[in-house]
Amino acid sequence: MTTQSPPANPEGRVFNARIEPSGHTFEAPASLPLLQAAEQAGLDGLRLDSSCRNGACRTCICLLTSGQVAYRIEWPGLSLDEKREGYILPCVAYPVSDVAIQLPF
Ligand code: FES
Secondary structure (H helix, E strand, O other), X not given: OEEOOOOOOOOOOEEEEEEEOOOOXXXXXXXXXXXXXXXXXXXXXXXXXXXXXXXOOOOOOEEEEEOEEEEOOOOOOOOHHHXXXXXXXXXXXXXXXXXXXXXXX
């Protein structure tokens, strides 16, 4: 689980995303932040917390347990330690592989 720079032309790719511990899965296009892709999928009423949707408030913070994401903003509201531990902000995190995220509840 790492973060990296976005690939040159990722827009057409669609990855699989899984939410733990609920086991919900959804398609995660490379062109959408994970939060937006999850919302579009519906997820049987499972709602991911969010507020600012720009990587500042940390309401959406969760743990990336597998896969990789990329950010298009210079520095999302995560400390270096949090990034190293795998925490992501799905409102601004774009998948670059299949991913699994663990919600904080
Ligand atoms: S909703 Fe504010 S950081 Fe994601």
